[in-house]
Amino acid sequence: MxxxxxxxxxxxxxxxxxxxxxxxxxxxxxxxxxxxxxxxxxxxxxxxxxxxxxxxxxxxxxxHHAPGDASEPDWATAPLSELARHIVERHHVYLRGELPRLAKLVFQVVSAHAEKHPELREVGRVYAGLQAELSTHMMKEERVLFPLVEMIEAAAAKGEGMPPCHCGSVENPIAVMEHEHRDAGEALARMRSLTNGYTPPADGCPTYHALLDGLKRLEADLHVHIHKENNILFPRAAALEKQLNG
Ligand SMILES: [Fe+2]
Ligand SMILES: [Fe+2]
Structure with a gap:
């Protein structure tokens, strides 16, 4: 890049x-x-x-002059289908493994420590909401939005017009996904603030440490994931749709 x-x-x-x-x-x-x-x-x-x-x-x-992440292509120019596949393989697969693992840790830590650290109950509620929303969110991206983006790219490559689409415009599912990203961002910010920046208390057991470390990594990965969608995939797909519509 x-x-x-x-x-x-x-x-x-x-x-x-x-x-x-x-x-x-x-x-x-x-x-x-x-x-x-x-x-x-x-x-x-x-x-x-x-x-x-x-x-x-x-x-x-x-x-400024530090090299970019050489392990990843330049997503500003790589094919959109490649970017969508990368998002699924790198970020969705990670979430599908990590969300249930962290849910177990949340349950254990709330059971053992919520009496002394009552804010953990709220962490548990926020986490459950985030987990549920992300699971359906990823399904919608994989079943609706990403296939549509691939169709738009294929039509552009063949010099065809905008393919028929039951969502009207790609901007409609994009708006829904962006709204859900904002919800996820707010849930992460709330958990960060409730846990004092993911800092375990002095009496935190190893599971407590493992949970906060896992949540911190989840936050960092989601930031990169949402960035690739909101700032690269979505605007490039919307621009390509406009081009097809002449
Ligand atoms: Fe995603
Ligand atoms: Fe997303």
Missing amino acids: SSVTEISPDRPVGELVVDNPNRSRVFEQFGIDYCCGGKQTLAAACAKAKVDLNSVLALLEEN
């Missing part, structure tokens, strides 16, 4: 990460939302996260 594009306070944070995925590390470090909030400018995102814009700019500049 290009790492030489300009970094300025008025560029959307999602776009900065599309240009160079390495920048997501800086944003994660400062708690800056670049996935659901990817359309915000860098200045607005820093203000929202209550962090100093100049400190973020300095770190982004430092990171």
Whole structure:
């Protein structure tokens, strides 16, 4: 990926990460939302996260020439079908394994520690909601939205018009998915705040530590996952549909 594009306070944070995925590390470090909030400018995102814009700019500049993730293609130009397949194989498969594992840990930790740490009950409620929503969310992407994106790309490759689609426009399922991403983002932020940034208490048992570590990794993976959908796959699919509609 290009790492030489300009970094300025008025560029959307999602776009900065599309240009160079390495920048997501800086944003994660400062708690800056670049996935659901990817359309915000860098200045607005820093203000929202209550962090100093100049400190973020300095770190982004430092990171400027660091190589991107060479293990992944440049998703800004790779075929959309390849990106959709990658999202399923990398992120959906991970979630399908990790969500039930963490659900068991949540149950164990709430049972053992909620008396002394009552906020765990709320963590359990938020987690259950997130797990249920993500499971149906991924199914909708795999059965409806991603096949439609692939059809649009295939039609464009053959020089055909927009294929018939029962959703009207690809923008309709995209809007639903973006709404669900916002819900997931809010659930993650709530769990982060309830657990004091995923910090185990002094009396936390190994399972407590394992749960918070697992939730922290889940959050980081979901941020990257949602970024690839909201800031790359969805806008590219919508643009291609517009092109087909002339
Ligand atoms: Fe997804
Ligand atoms: Fe999604």
